[in-house]
Amino acid sequence: MRNALSLLVFTPALGAMLIAAIPTGAEVLMRRLALAVSLVPLAICVWIWSVFDVSRGDFQLVERMGWLPQFGASYMVGIDGISLLLIALTVVLTPIVLIAAADSVHQRFKGYLLAMLMLETTMLGTLVAIDLLLFYVFWELMLVPMFLIIGVWGGERRVYASIKFLLFTMVGSLPMLAAIIYLALQHAGAAGHLSFALEDLYGTHLSPMAAQACFLAFFLAFAVKVPMFPLHTWLPDAHVEAPTGGSVILAGVLLKMGTYGFLRFALPLFPDAMVAASYWIGTLAVIGIVYGALVAMVQPDMKKLVAYSSVSHLGFVMLGIVALNTTGVEGAIYQMLNHGVSTGALFLLVGVVYERRHTRLIAEYGGLWKQMPIYAVCFLVIMLSSIGLPGLNGFVGEFLILLGGFRFDRVLGAVAASGVVLGAAYMLWMYQRVMFGPVTHEKNLTLTDMTRRELATMLPLIVLALVMGVYPRPFFEVMHASVATTLAYASKATAARDQAAGNPAVAHAPAAASIRMREARGHAQPPVGGHAPAGAVAAPAAGHGEAH
Secondary structure, eight states: OTTHHHHHHHHHHHHHHHHHTSOTTOHHHHHHHHHHHHHHHHHHHHHHHHHOOTTOOSOEEEEEEEEEGGGTEEEEEEEOHHHHHHHHHHHHHHHHHHHHHHHHOOSOHHHHHHHHHHHHHHHHHHHHBOBHHHHHHHHHHTHHHHHHHHHHHSOTTHHHHHHHHHHHHHHHHHHHHHHHHHHHHHHHHHHSSOOOBHHHHTTOOOOHHHHHHHHHHHHHHHHHHTTOTTSOTHHHHHHHHSOHHHHHHIIIIIHHHHHHHIIIIIHHHSHHHHHHTHHHHHHHHHHHHHHHHHHHHTOSBHHHHHHHHHHHHHHHHHHHHHHOSHHHHHHHHHHHHHHHHHHHHHHHHHHHHHHHHSOOBGGGOOOHHHHOHHHHHHHHHHHHHHTTOTTSHHHHHHHHHHHHHHHHOHHHHHHHHHHHHHHHHHHHHHHHHHHSSOOOSGGGGGOOOOOHHHHHHHHHHHHHHHHHHHOOHHHHHHHHHHHHHHHHTTHHHHHHHHHHTTOTTTTTHHHHHHHHHHHHHTOOOOOTTSOOOTTOOOOOOSSTTOOO
């Protein structure tokens, strides 16, 4: 299929244009059309997965055409194993959110569908862009539909929450734009032509001070989006005020754009600066793990509790990334998927009772197991997956992150492990107060169990949680070569860091072994454009830009 990635990205936007032409009163038609449109990227993603060559760590299905040639910018898109997994998460969650909209959105329904479909286009564009200027355009455009979703369809303090969300993310992103321009100009000075293509900017010579400044600019943009402590304060407000679907997409996909940015851009472009800052970032990540868990434990609002749990869970992801070993990074990527499934499902489940009682206060519930047994069972499975019960998806990612984290720094790994215990504490305590005990509020006696539509949104996520917990192998096969290629950019700096820490070669051994294995099989590939990272041996890339 030619131009598969462009079809993947722009189909939701085309669908939004069709829905815009439908009369406002035809909500059933709009809902069905939006769902049908959202299933097209899912089908394309299934095809891409089927033809994706898991032995290659470079970009595949590359498309490139002129966009702003006078400024060196091009429309250049491609995927590797890391972006493919996040694309799959995006195209799975979007139809679920659109199905749930029928129960949770009661005004301006047409506008909500348009905003969600445009948001899907910008998220997918961010994940496939391999031209830095194109990436920045999608990155910034992504804010607009989410700003509207929170500000128009949110709660009582929706305007405050939406403006805070916009200001934090825009202010954090502006220095990154300056760094992108500086990087392109430095490349132009050496190569004689201006380019924002990622393949051209790899290995651009920068002074140590300039590299650190550019890395700091990228770090700020991505850390706000994650969000890392102490840049997280916009997230609880945004989650609490956003409608259910907005919270699902915000937690499930948008937060992963920050962690994805570290792997896709910050690490390959500024490997030495990334390695030099790894202990500082790891320390902030661990503080976020413990802080998020402790604050979640005292929350009276279910949605705010889940919001702070995201701060804690994304701290685990960041710890795995800065460990810069295969175990930690692969665990971090898998935990991105796990968090999207589990936390997205938790927000959907909170929305189920909110639509019936119009309150999210834990104290307003109790005894729901008797009134809503199906709901209680679904909540139990998702809650257990969130706290990392073996056999469910959360366990695999957290285990690998902690293993990689201990190889990186034992103190940080040990403190991070306490976050697992705290996570179990606040989730189990919340579940006990909501589901068990006597029914203390008369309004709860009239609550009805989950409808077919609500079950249709929940069952796919429960199945995913089970499959990812029992059989994670296909996901790791997809990401493995791409992780090895990404880590190879920082192999020398990481080896020096580990040696200085008195842990030579241990933390980086998995990445080195992976590269040697791929070398032996003849599959070690340079990134698109042929610029091989340090430590990787380039083999001729058959079918540049094509999936086998």
